[in-house]
Amino acid sequence: MSAQLFVVATPIGHLDDITYRAIEVLKSVSIIAAEDTRTSAQLLKHFNINTPLTACHEHNESNKIDLLIQRLVNGENMALISDAGTPLISDPGFKLVRAAQENGIRVIPVPGACAAIAALSAVGLPSDRFSFEGFLPSKQSQRLLHLNRLKDETQTLIIYEAPHRILDCVQDMADVFGADRPVGFAREITKTFETIKKMTLGALVEFIKNDHHQQKGEIVLVIGGATVEKDLEQEKLDQLLTRLLQDLSVKAASQLAADLTGIKKKVAYQRALELTDKA
Template identity: 50%
Template sequence: MHQTGILYIVATPIGNLQDITQRALETFAQVDLIAAEDTRHSGLLLSHYGIKKPFFALHDHNEQQKADLLVEKLQQGTNIALISDAGTPLISDPGFHLVRKCRQAGIKVVPLPGACAAITALCASGIASDRFCFEGFLPAKSKARKDKLQNLAEEDRTLIFYESTHRILDTLQDIEDVLGAERYIVLAREITKTWETIIGDSVAALRQWLSEDPNRTKGEMVLIIEGKPKAENEEFSPQAVQALTLIAKELPLKKAAAIVAELYGYKKNALYQFGLENLG
């Protein structure tokens, strides 16, 4: 019986071609086919390293249909490398449906680590990196964008977004409107490239700085936003504490906290935390 092929998930540079890994180059040399988001774009990268392999276009618009075809090829023994335009595939890029179908079909999936704009920006931001929340691109329309930000307004983890050149100023205005002008934010622009810029300030000050020079809004962008600061020892009324104590005797603490939050207008997470620390 013939051996099934392997799907390799290969990270590629996000700007500086020297960020390709030795293992990625060796993998490209041994696979039979390269599935790429934009075959012309990826062709430039591979020709730089003298690699000539057949390409297969796999992008957002055709992935669901084409994934079955690639799975078929893998089952027939073809080894395939999946790459995106830049960085790690599947991180705000196509590939999810293919990887899922491969795993369902029992095909071996081998990930090769490498460049990822979100993580590269985060580690240079000076914002807490122990807990973070990657949200990819915010919606293109202001109303949807504000709704999304509103859903994240209470998030205390660091928030990471990708943003495009032509939307950056509008997005910062929406962030200011929803999260406040003083929230600390870092913009990492053109990471690993010649004009790499990493600048941190309040949302209002960063928006002002960007609007002063059109060149500052150009390039690939990552936004890192500090999570909502924890309220200093939120005070709960004696009645709320008493109610939480009594209800927690009969129900799980999480449920008790939700009921008391509803009754007294507090945040259920804060009550739950209080219960963990004081009613243990």
Template identity: 50%
Template sequence: MTLTPPDNSMHAEKFGQLFVVATPIGNLQDITQRALQVLESVDWIAAEDTRHSKKLCQHFGINTRLISLHDFNEQERSQQLLAKLQAGESGALISDAGTPLISDPGYHLVSLLRDSGVRVTPVPGPSAMITALCAAGMPTDRFSFEGFLPAKAPKRLAVLQSLVHEPRTLVFYESTHRLMDSLAAMASAFGEARLVTVAKELTKQFERFVSGTFAEVIVQFEENVDWQRGEFVVMVAGDSKDADEIIEFDNLAKICLAQGLPVKQISEIVADFYQIKKKVVYQRLLELKETDA
């Protein structure tokens, strides 16, 4: 069965369409009426874990066929789903929880479908990142979503060190078994005095927000071992001091760029003048060049 796309559809009716459907991150009452209608109406649902999604469907009395689509089969499965959609079927993409593609599978499928002229329709709903930010009491006018950090300690620390001077609120996802290691690495990179808020088990029975400096938050989790179980969103305050410095050294960097100096040389000049790490300046120069391009 092919669902009729909205009136503003720019695609021909000869293909079906894929709905990217957000599902609850904990509390099942958060599912939208539109999401339920779509999941009931499509020919199939592509799910990250069909066993997990089967429970969701059973709860709402949805009998639509489930097809697995996860990190290990996405590229091959995407071709199969493309063929189904081109044959006139319509489908839905869901993840285990929240909005698909946000640190979850689906990018390859959506990219392939758009390149192939198949309509992709978002059905908005829960997102752990947005849910955490709106109740954390941290700046939300500008933020940077970093997803999950690398599992190996050296790579994890390298990523964090590259973000030390980022002025925006930083948002990370973390799991039970890596929470304490990640908090320790963040404290090492950002300093124990940097402010952080950890949101635990959002929308669930044991939802909790833990805020303070890294030193304070780590102690709270060490003293309450039960808090270490669950799924987490970690939000780190941006480096406000360097937000002003970046504005200042932008002017000098732009002058040097206008003179045609090599980026590496400019990085050395600006870093030496403002006593800032060359890596930070180099990254900002690349951003400025891309903006002017």
């Protein structure tokens, strides 16, 4: 009978952020697949976990999947961890998890730290709708192209960036999104030199320029979504609802409008009722 694959979140800095359940799982499984066995060995040593480690990273994951799946099929419970945080979130592991699912192996998440969510929770920008974009392209031409695709998105954007590219990245964002766009800057979350600030992209460029320490460590950027003129937004909603109400009930039309535009269903429903009364 095949065993289980546990996807285990580990601390992103402060070691106390590991959960009791994560420790127990890491102790109980037969083997731990880790992004970097050297990094993970230090974590295991701290918590007196003696489970064997095997490397599973972006350079060997494809070639190692068959071996790992066979061990699971043979009944060995396995844990998957990354260097820090939740596996698969801009970290390796997707291919292994997909292969496990395809082979009928139960995949069990063990939740915990995630830099993207931690940053979002602390910077004071809207969190009801957001998209995680991971790392932007390293080449400026490709990065600018990607940012231009995102500039009109109205949801909050979460982006990881390497310290040696952070200044160029934020400058490109200011150029594409506008210097007045709000941004949350979260660096070294849960670590000794944790920095969490909210400002405009233009101000962030100057902040990073004037303090070279801000170009070090793990960095998360949380960018406010594009604002839409209310009158234009209302006009588009009215046009959409008017067309949908020709074929659908108020309830169905408002639900579909909410799905398509991202506005709250209650708002779409109320407006649909108003349009119906005017008809």
